[in-house]
Amino acid sequence: MPENTLRAHDERFWETFVDRYDVDAGGPLNLENGYFGRMSRTVVEEYQRNIEFVNRGNSLYVRQHFDREHGEAIRLQVAKLIHVPPSTVALATSAVDALQTLIRNYNGLKPGDQVLISDVEYESVKSAMRWLARQRGAEVVELVHPHPASFDSLVGTYRETFIRYPRLKLMPLTYVNHLTGLVMPVQAIAAAAREFDVDIILDGAHALGQIEFDLKKLGIQFAGFNLQKWIGGPLALGFLYIAPQRLADIDPDMDEATYPATDIRSRTPHSTPNIPALLTLPLVFEEHRALGGASAKGARLCYLRDMWVSAVRNVPGIEVMTPDDRRLYCGITSMRFTAQNDQQAMADRLLDDYGIFTVVRKTSVGPCIRITPGLITLGRDIERLTRALTDLSRI
Numbered sequence: 077m078p079e080n081t082l083r084a085h086d087e088r089f090w091e092t093f094v095d096r097y098d099v100d101a102g103g104p105l106n107l108e109n110g111y112f113g114r115m116s117r118t119v120v121e122e123y124q125r126n127i128e129f130v131n132r133g134n135s136l137y138v139r140q141h142f143d144r145e146h147g148e149a150i151r152l153q154v155a156k157l158i159h160v161p162p163s164t165v166a167l168a169t170s171a172v173d174a175l176q177t178l179i180r181n182y183n184g185l186k187p188g189d190q191v192l193i194s195d196v197e198y199e200s201v202k203s204a205m206r207w208l209a210r211q212r213g214a215e216v217v218e219l220v221h222p223h224p225a226s227f228d229s230l231v232g233t234y235r236e237t238f239i240r241y242p243r244l245k246l247m248p249l250t251y252v253n254h255l256t257g258l259v260m261p262v263q264a265i266a267a268a269a270r271e272f273d274v275d276i277i278l279d280g281a282h283a284l285g286q287i288e289f290d291l292k293k294l295g296i297q298f299a300g301f302n303l304q305k306w307i308g309g310p311l312a313l314g315f316l317y318i319a320p321q322r323l324a325d326i327d328p329d330m331d332e333a334t335y336p337a338t339d340i341r342s343r344t345p346h347s348t349p350n351i352p353a354l355l356t357l358p359l360v361f362e363e364h365r366a367l368g369g370a371s372a373k374g375a376r377l378c379y380l381r382d383m384w385v386s387a388v389r390n391v392p393g394i395e396v397m398t399p400d401d402r403r404l405y406c407g408i409t410s411m412r413f414t415a416q417n418d419q420q421a422m423a424d425r426l427l428d429d430y431g432i433f434t435v436v437r438k439t440s441v442g443p444c445i446r447i448t449p450g451l452i453t454l455g456r457d458i459e460r461l462t463r464a465l466t467d468l469s470r471i
């Protein structure tokens with residue numbers, strides 16, 4: 077059995093790991109870790125020190141040291157995280173910020189072209205694509221994926237759409253669907269898109285930190301990520317990626333001139349960033365690597381996910397929305413109570429009656445309850461969840 081799989085099952089290790097984090101004593105069990113991840117205690121302490129350090133040094137430090145040295149060193153580490161040259165990444169405040177920057181500055185559309193959005197994309201990404209289409213005189217094509225999804229159905233639906241709409245030029249693609257946790261077969265979809273000359277902007281918000289990937293192997297030219305979900309960084313940190321041969325296809329942001337047009341940093345607005353948060357990233361990355369990186373985190377999260385899904389998959393009154401094909405899921409999975417119309421009321425019952433916090437998401441086939449274990453979730457927490465779901469299924 078691989079080392080990461082062995083560790084994923086090792087409750088004694090993870091009980092020790094939990095001690096690295098501060099949580100509200102007596103608070104509800106948080107199974108909504110998809111919003112943002114906790115920082116470890118050492119990261120919080122480092123962040124606080126950096127706040128005090130920057131406050132003391134003020135503009136002298138920022139102008140003479142951070143701008144010239146430290147900021148670039150951190151960008152190099154961000155690039156190393158996804159195994160790309162630093163010249164291909166630019167810092168942003170979030171994945172949404174990065175994705176919207178890529179979308180609004182994409183210059184490959186002309187009147188009459190088409191852009192594609194699907195039901196699994198993040199709402200801010202869909203609205204940005206609609207805005208881009210209006211600005212460029214393009215048509216918006218909207219795709220709804222069949223449910224339940226399979227690897228072949230997902231790839232086949234895109235291929236059929238590319239054939240049906242030959243003027244398609246651009247589409248976003250969410251690596252891990254924020255609604256149900258469905259992991260899209262990115263490499264296969266990107267290969268089909270290349271056949272029809274359709275560019276992809278990848279939303280990697282939920283993938284980074286829990287899925288090992290190689291952007292070049294995936295065939296991805298443009299992507300946006302954040303560092304606050306599974307990497308363990310402070311809030312309001314993200315970055316974008318542009319393949320070096322495609323930099324000219326994304327315009328400088330609103331004619332941003334702080335950096336030359338040959339520098340990817342001109343593709344984002346120039347402003348004063350959250351420097352204390354950025355200075356905390358070296359420690360964040362060190363802890364991420366020390367744990368085993370995305371492969372170790374992903375193995376643990378999938379183990380926890382499998383625990384509760386296997387326990388309730390065949391329970392009458394419960395539908396698990398995410399398939400069990402290992403290629404198509406990660407730590408996030410959604411379910412619904414089939415005898416109940418109001419899933420929010422059931423999520424409220426989980427919180428009020430069982431002390432378990434989850435979140436409701438609306439999909440094309442109706443609302444569902446998204447359940448997302450975290451790195452400090454333990455096996456006994458999942459057992460508590462399965463008992464609660466089984467009880468509520470009988471209502």
